[in-house]
Amino acid sequence: MECISCKGREGSFSFKTIEVRTILNPGRNSLFKKNRIPATRTQKLGDLRELSVCDDCIEKRYHEILHPWKEFLNTCKVGVILFVIGLALIVFYIGRQNILAIGGAALIALALYRFLKYWGFALRRKDEYMKFSEDNRRFALAWEIVSQSAPKRDGVESIYFVPITKATENMKREDFMKYYGLTKENADQFHKMLHGKFKAASQRLGQDSLDDREPNTELTEND
Numbered sequence: 001m002e003c004i005s006c007k008g009r010e011g012s013f014s015f016k017t018i019e020v021r022t023i024l025n026p027g028r029n030s031l032f033k034k035n036r037i038p039a040t041r042t043q044k045l046g047d048l049r050e051l052s053v054c055d056d057c058i059e060k061r062y063h064e065i066l067h068p069w070k071e072f073l074n075t076c077k078v079g080v081i082l083f084v085i086g087l088a089l090i091v092f093y094i095g096r097q098n099i100l101a102i103g104g105a106a107l108i109a110l111a112l113y114r115f116l117k118y119w120g121f122a123l124r125r126k127d128e129y130m131k132f133s134e135d136n137r138r139f140a141l142a143w144e145i146v147s148q149s150a151p152k153r154d155g156v157e158s159i160y161f162v163p164i165t166k167a168t169e170n171m172k173r174e175d176f177m178k179y180y181g182l183t184k185e186n187a188d189q190f191h192k193m194l195h196g197k198f199k200a201a202s203q204r205l206g207q208d209s210l211d212d213r214e215p216n217t218e219l220t221e222n223d
């Protein structure tokens with residue numbers, strides 16, 4: 001199976017996953033209360049899918065995490081622009097129109113705040129990945145790549161994927177709601193699948209043993 005990220009090489013790390021499909025019905029807004037229809041979300045479980053990542057993409061991602069300069073510039077584009085404008089304001093207007101120079105200093109302060117926030121996140125993430133065992137690190141990196149590269153839309157439906165591992169198998173229904181955002185009905189259905197029909201479904205995927213590692217899906221920049 002080809003790598004989901006580079007689409008060129010053969011994937012060496014595979015995940016069994018299930019699709020979660022969501023349709024957002026935008027409803028209708030109106031001046032008159034009786035004509036309003038509130039927006040609703042409908043969520044359903046989709047197909048079982050196998051998603052693979054190749055070693056090169058895993059290595060590349062790990063390198064990016066250890067040396068996050070490129071990601072820094074991409075993530076903090078707005079901050080970099082503010083910083084440059086702020087610097088220009090100070091250089092041109094200091095001693096002439098001090099109010100503009102002060103505005104420039106404020107922009108620089110905003111930009112620096114953004115940079116520090118990103119950099120703190122990048123360092124925490126780097127630490128975390130370095131502390132992982134080799135296996136866990138590969139797993140977390142592969143899952144990160146899968147989550148980012150897998151299709152996110154199909155027509156009007158938005159899609160995300162829940163990994164099926166031994167850890168998932170041991171989870172309770174509430175955990176599916178809490179960690180994977182499933183509705184109560186879908187959490188029930190998923191739980192039944194894993195403990196009943198799932199065996200057959202899993203064989204269809206050509207998989208005889210399940211993964212017992214747990215993906216690191218918790219780490220976000222907002223931590």
Ligand SMILES: [Zn+2]
Pocket residue numbers: 003004005006007008009053054055056057
């Ligand atoms: Zn690849």
